[in-house]
Amino acid sequence: MVLSSVLGFPRIGANREVKKAVEAYWAGKITADELTKAAADVKKASWTNIKSRGVDIIPSGEFSLYDHVLDHSASFNVIPKRYQGLGLSPLDVYFAMGRGRQADGVDVPASEMKKWFDSNYHFVVPEFSEETDFKLNFNKAVEEFKEAQALGVTTRPVVLGPVSFLVLGKAAKEAKPGFQPISLLPKILPLYKTLLSDLKAAGAESVQIDEPILVLDTAAALEKEFTTAYNELVPVAPKILLTTYFARLDKNVNFIAKLPVYGLHIDLDRAPGQLEEVANAIKSTNIVLSLGLVSGRNIWKADFSAAIKLAQQAIDILGADRVIVATSSSLLHTPVTLASEKKLTEEQKDWFSFALEKASEVATIAAVLSGSQDSAVAAALEANKASIAKRRAFEKNSDDTVRKRVAAITPEQLERQSPFSTRKEIQAKALNLPKFPTTTIGSFPQTKEIRQARAKLGKGEITEAQYEEFIKKEVETVVRFQEKIGLDLLVHGEPERNDMVQYFGEQLNGFVFTQNGWVQSYGSRYVRPPIIVSDVSRPGAMTVKWSSYAQSLTKLPMKGMLTGPVTILNWSFPRADVSRELQSKQLALALRDEVIDLEKAGISAIQVDEPAIREGLPLRRADWDAYLKWAVDSFKLATAGVTDKLQTHSHFCYSDFDDIFPSIQRLDADVISIEASKSDMKLLNTFKHYGYSNQIGPGVYDIHSPRVPGDQEIKDRLKSMLEILPDSLLFVNPDCGLKTRGWKETEASLINLVEGAKWARQNY
Ligand code: GLN
Ligand code: ZN
Numbered sequence: 001m002v003l004s005s006v007l008g009f010p011r012i013g014a015n016r017e018v019k020k021a022v023e024a025y026w027a028g029k030i031t032a033d034e035l036t037k038a039a040a041d042v043k044k045a046s047w048t049n050i051k052s053r054g055v056d057i058i059p060s061g062e063f064s065l066y067d068h069v070l071d072h073s074a075s076f077n078v079i080p081k082r083y084q085g086l087g088l089s090p091l092d093v094y095f096a097m098g099r100g101r102q103a104d105g106v107d108v109p110a111s112e113m114k115k116w117f118d119s120n121y122h123f124v125v126p127e128f129s130e131e132t133d134f135k136l137n138f139n140k141a142v143e144e145f146k147e148a149q150a151l152g153v154t155t156r157p158v159v160l161g162p163v164s165f166l167v168l169g170k171a172a173k174e175a176k177p178g179f180q181p182i183s184l185l186p187k188i189l190p191l192y193k194t195l196l197s198d199l200k201a202a203g204a205e206s207v208q209i210d211e212p213i214l215v216l217d218t219a220a221a222l223e224k225e226f227t228t229a230y231n232e233l234v235p236v237a238p239k240i241l242l243t244t245y246f247a248r249l250d251k252n253v254n255f256i257a258k259l260p261v262y263g264l265h266i267d268l269d270r271a272p273g274q275l276e277e278v279a280n281a282i283k284s285t286n287i288v289l290s291l292g293l294v295s296g297r298n299i300w301k302a303d304f305s306a307a308i309k310l311a312q313q314a315i316d317i318l319g320a321d322r323v324i325v326a327t328s329s330s331l332l333h334t335p336v337t338l339a340s341e342k343k344l345t346e347e348q349k350d351w352f353s354f355a356l357e358k359a360s361e362v363a364t365i366a367a368v369l370s371g372s373q374d375s376a377v378a379a380a381l382e383a384n385k386a387s388i389a390k391r392r393a394f395e396k397n398s399d400d401t402v403r404k405r406v407a408a409i410t411p412e413q414l415e416r417q418s419p420f421s422t423r424k425e426i427q428a429k430a431l432n433l434p435k436f437p438t439t440t441i442g443s444f445p446q447t448k449e450i451r452q453a454r455a456k457l458g459k460g461e462i463t464e465a466q467y468e469e470f471i472k473k474e475v476e477t478v479v480r481f482q483e484k485i486g487l488d489l490l491v492h493g494e495p496e497r498n499d500m501v502q503y504f505g506e507q508l509n510g511f512v513f514t515q516n517g518w519v520q521s522y523g524s525r526y527v528r529p530p531i532i533v534s535d536v537s538r539p540g541a542m543t544v545k546w547s548s549y550a551q552s553l554t555k556l557p558m559k560g561m562l563t564g565p566v567t568i569l570n571w572s573f574p575r576a577d578v579s580r581e582l583q584s585k586q587l588a589l590a591l592r593d594e595v596i597d598l599e600k601a602g603i604s605a606i607q608v609d610e611p612a613i614r615e616g617l618p619l620r621r622a623d624w625d626a627y628l629k630w631a632v633d634s635f636k637l638a639t640a641g642v643t644d645k646l647q648t649h650s651h652f653c654y655s656d657f658d659d660i661f662p663s664i665q666r667l668d669a670d671v672i673s674i675e676a677s678k679s680d681m682k683l684l685n686t687f688k689h690y691g692y693s694n695q696i697g698p699g700v701y702d703i704h705s706p707r708v709p710g711d712q713e714i715k716d717r718l719k720s721m722l723e724i725l726p727d728s729l730l731f732v733n734p735d736c737g738l739k740t741r742g743w744k745e746t747e748a749s750l751i752n753l754v755e756g757a758k759w760a761r762q763n764y
Contacts, residue, residue: 004366005057008330013042047153054363060144060155066098069123077135122522126169128181161211196237206239215247223255230259245329247619248274257281265290269328279317292328304384325366331355340516399535414636430645437488443737444493492550501571505530507542531573538590560598564610565634581630591638607649673697684724699735708748714756732757
């Protein structure tokens, strides 16, 4: 008998109940008890729904009000000192760690967030030091196990494993130099023993322990730690399913096979090729293999016959009793249910599976493998065959013009006419910018009024023409403001954009959109990634109208603003039938045409944002070069079709460039802007160390907080930047776009920024 399982479920609720409740709690509109109740209702719905879909193994304990790593830190008392002794309830301490707190005399910033592996989900980074005082404040795994049990649902609890928990964390400020969080393993294991033996006592038969770092190269050096940890935990714990996802195990499987665990979960969506190696490596043990066959990262209907074939391979090696059918990872990265989509056509709906539909998929695949004679299973299998056949037929409809264009891309198309040093001179004349040019990253505050106007347009309460009038006024306000305070290279402010990816997706061929396809990005922030369903092309200009309008209002140069191909790809659900490279190049060609059109329309600088280029980096270093090659080529393809006079910009929201520096140089953007206000000058030293040759605008202040930087503060930052970077290369700009800020702090901060640049001009 082959069992089916789901590794984790979205937390938001089918109607965004959890998001709404969390935000209402923050706003003081509901009590902690009411929040707990809202969360309990959503958990109940998830458990009972997954069960009703016929899934054997249902997860619990992975639900979260903010982030599961933060839950784990809070339960293990990994609470940095700055959040302690503030007189807050444990729940408020928890939220303060996640998002900071500024109220009633308390003023603490949020903890650092990092991207969860190669996804757009962010986790709150735990901070460790020699002083970390581990305590089991509460046992979430036991609590939720019992909560489900009371509803008549037996679950398999999910716990973040000790090695991953420590390795994903960082050394706290007060830690001694050279301190490594993993050195705390002996200190943390006793807590895990308590947690797991309590779980066993509560009646849990097995437990899913997530050790996702096992898919990283760095795990190879942690064999000893894994061995120690699991040899200690196995005897006291329920049966442990060691869980990995997002990439392949490679050689790490050799030591994993020696661990005394009950089972191992591998991701066969991302890395189907690893099945044979892993199955053979554990063949002579008793380890059960959980096969991640149904994607936890994408929304395409699983192809049952392909999944069954793969599973059969595992069964041939291990026997049916040692095989489980599962989702590839938690379904956290997919929307709740397709049932909420009212605008997709029936044809489109038939292509997709969201979380709940995926639960049915694992159940059906497992039933077929178990030899089920159930007529409903047979019908589901037939229906899947028909759906997949229709999808495959649709996939054959390629847009030959685009395909041919991609096939015909030449190396010359990737290069500007002249090298940067020549372009720099030409652009200096064309744009007539002063030394230390000031600019912003693109967006200005997306005010309530702007969002309301868009909502009204959506509901048909105002006409397209009225909306355009409104946006025009917004653009004019932004332009006049920039002129007034003395910025040099202007932007139009992006008021017409709902989102930097969706806005472009809606204007390109090849995308479809959901109404309710929310996926957690961090905390209560959810995004609705567009879905790429077919070849991408540009039916017409996308931004030229707004950029030219903005340029018509001023004599100063106006910067055109686009989202880059790799970022559009990474923040969408990509197609699974063709490579990411092909999709990226199609996007790049569409953007290339847009860039050329913008230049023709008289725009003299264009920024192509690529904040997601790093997040798309494969998890295994061996795969980096291939990715960076097409990712950088895509950017170049998008931007190199212009004359030397046009100044290209790019923007990245991050600052760790150490390991991908040559690729940043290879982009050959005339100007890049990067996040720099929170990191110290280490970052700029990287640029100096490698001798970065093009212009660069390291953010002079943090836009993620409403705090206004003083003008002296900005001068000091410029001063330390100028100690490292040549003055002829420096641009002066904020860290990122201003869309989440209010006007008040935006005005004050930018005035100080301009002051800072003036000061630099006098002193350097
Ligand atoms: N141009 C975009 C903006 O200013 C860039 C945002 C981003 O990099 N995330 O909003
Ligand atoms: Zn940014």
